[in-house]
Amino acid sequence: MRIVLGVGGGIAAYKVASLLRLFTEAGHDVTVIPTEAATRFVGVATWEALSGHPVSNSVFDEVHTVNHVRLGHEAELIVVAPATADLLARAATGQANDLLSNTLLMAGGCPVLMAPAMHTEMWQHPATQANVETLRSRGITVLEPASGRLTGSDSGPGRLPEPEAIFEAALALAGAPPVPATAPLPASDAVLSSAPGPLAGLTVTVSAGGTREPLDPVRFLGNRSSGKQGVALAAAARDAGAKVRLLAAHMDVPPPSGVNVVNVETALELRKAALHAAADSDVIIMAAAVADFRPADVSGTKIKKRDDVADPVISLVRNPDILRELVETRDAASRRQLIVGFAAETGDADGDVLDYAAAKLRRKACDLLVVNHVGQDKVFGEDTNSVVILSRAGSEPQEASGSKSDVAAAVIDRISAELSRVVPPA
Numbered sequence: 001m002r003i004v005l006g007v008g009g010g011i012a013a014y015k016v017a018s019l020l021r022l023f024t025e026a027g028h029d030v031t032v033i034p035t036e037a038a039t040r041f042v043g044v045a046t047w048e049a050l051s052g053h054p055v056s057n058s059v060f061d062e063v064h065t066v067n068h069v070r071l072g073h074e075a076e077l078i079v080v081a082p083a084t085a086d087l088l089a090r091a092a093t094g095q096a097n098d099l100l101s102n103t104l105l106m107a108g109g110c111p112v113l114m115a116p117a118m119h120t121e122m123w124q125h126p127a128t129q130a131n132v133e134t135l136r137s138r139g140i141t142v143l144e145p146a147s148g149r150l151t152g153s154d155s156g157p158g159r160l161p162e163p164e165a166i167f168e169a170a171l172a173l174a175g176a177p178p179v180p181a182t183a184p185l186p187a188s189d190a191v192l193s194s195a196p197g198p199l200a201g202l203t204v205t206v207s208a209g210g211t212r213e214p215l216d217p218v219r220f221l222g223n224r225s226s227g228k229q230g231v232a233l234a235a236a237a238r239d240a241g242a243k244v245r246l247l248a249a250h251m252d253v254p255p256p257s258g259v260n261v262v263n264v265e266t267a268l269e270l271r272k273a274a275l276h277a278a279a280d281s282d283v284i285i286m287a288a289a290v291a292d293f294r295p296a297d298v299s300g301t302k303i304k305k306r307d308d309v310a311d312p313v314i315s316l317v318r319n320p321d322i323l324r325e326l327v328e329t330r331d332a333a334s335r336r337q338l339i340v341g342f343a344a345e346t347g348d349a350d351g352d353v354l355d356y357a358a359a360k361l362r363r364k365a366c367d368l369l370v371v372n373h374v375g376q377d378k379v380f381g382e383d384t385n386s387v388v389i390l391s392r393a394g395s396e397p398q399e400a401s402g403s404k405s406d407v408a409a410a411v412i413d414r415i416s417a418e419l420s421r422v423v424p425p426a
C-alpha cells in the first residue's frame with residue numbers, strides 16, 4: 001500500500017521513526033513528508049534512509065514530478081504523526097503552505113489518520129478542540145492523545161500514542177490488516193497495468209539492482225550492479241501484458257513506469273519481499289545481484305579509527321540463497337510458477353562457462369537460467385549484454401545479445417514460450 005507519512009514539528013517525531021519501520025517492514029511503500037519544524041527534531045537523512053525515498057517539505061523540490069499534486073493523488077493512506085496544534089489548525093483551515101498541507105488537500109478519497117501530540121493546555125484549548133471537530137466532521141480520523149509524562153515536568157493528555165497503536169489504527173482504517181510473510185500482498189500493492197499480450201493476466205515479479213549490506217550507519221558492502229537489465233525485464237514484462245512488481249535493490253536507473261516498485265536494501269529484506277511476492281506471482285525473475293555474505297556485526301554507531309585499538313576486522317556470515325528458497329517453497333506448495341535465475345560466470349581450466357552454468361542450474365533448480373559470460377566483456381553498468389538461456393527441461397541453450405532491452409525481450413519471449421508449453425492456452 002502507498003502511504004504518505006506526514007511528520008509534524010514536535011519532539012515525538014523521533015518515535016515516528018519506529019512507526020515508519022513498522023510500515024516498511026509490513027511491506028508498505030512509504031513517502032515521508034516532514035514539516036520544516038519536524039526536520040529540526042529528526043533530519044531528512046533519517047527519513048530517507050528508513051523509507052528508501054527522497055524526502056522534501058517544499059513544493060518547489062522535484063517540481064517536474066508535480067509532487068504537491070502527485071503524492072496526495074497516489075496515496076492510499078495518509079498518516080500524520082505527531083499532529084501538532086499548528087498542523088491540526090492548518091489542516092482544518094485548508095492551508096496549503098508546505099508540501100504536507102498541499103498533500104492533505106489533494107488527498108481525494110484516501111483515508112487520513114492524524115495522531116496528535118502536544119502539551120495538555122494546547123490540546124484542551126477551545127481552538128484546537130474546534131479544529132479537531134472540524135477535521136472529524138470531514139471524515140478524518142483524529143486519534144485521542146495518550147496521557148502521561150510530557151516533554152517538560154508536566155503530564156496529562158497530549159502524549160503521542162505508541163507507534164504500534166498508530167500502526168494498527170492506520171491499517172485498520174485502510175482495511176489492510178498486517179499480513180503474514182507468506183500471504184499474498186494486498187491487491188493494490190500487487191497489481192498495476194494489464195495490457196493485451198502473451199503475459200496478459202499474469203503477475204510477474206522481477207528483482208533488480210544490487211543489495212547493500214550495512215557495516216554501520218554510513219557504510220555498506222555493495223556490488224556494481226546497475227539494475228539496468230532488471231529494469232529492462234520489468235518493462236518488457238509490462239509490455240507483454242503482465243502486471244509487474246519490481247523488487248528494487250540499489251539501482252543506478254529509475255524504475256520503469258507502470259510497474260509496482262518495492263524498495264529493498266539488504267539481501268534479507270529482498271528475501272522477505274521475494275517470499276512475500278511469490279505468493280501471488282506466476283513468474284519470478286531473480287535478476288538482482290544478491291550479496292552472498294553480510295557483515296556478522298552491524299555497528300549501531302559509526303566505526304571510528306582509533307590509535308589505541310587494533311584496526312577492525314570484518315567477519316562475514318552467509319546470506320540465504322533466495323532463488324533456491326523460492327524454488328523449494330514453490331515445490332513444497334506444488335504451486336505452478338516459473339522461476340528464472342541469472343548467473344554471471346567465467347570459465348577456467350576445469351570447465352567452460354556453460355559447464356559451470358549447467359551445474360548452477362542443477363544446484364538452484366530454477367526453470368530457466370540466464371547466463372552472462374563475464375571476463376573479457378564487462379556486464380555491470382553497460383547498456384548491452386550477451387547471454388545464453390539454459391532450461392532445466394533440457395532444451396537447446398538459446399543465445400541472445402544486443403541492448404539490455406533486446407535481451408529482456410528475448411528472455412520474456414522465452415518465458416512466454418515455456419509457459420505456453422507447460423500450460424497450453426485455453
Ligand code: CTP
Binds near residue numbers: 267292343
Ligand atoms: N541469488 C539469490 N540469493 C543469493 C545469491 C544469489 O537468490 N544469496 C540469485 C541471484 O539473484 C541470481 C542467481 O541466484 O538469480 C545466481 O546468482 P550467483 O551470485 O551467480 O549465484 P551464487 O549461488 O552466489 O553462485 P556463486 O557461488 O557462483 O557466486
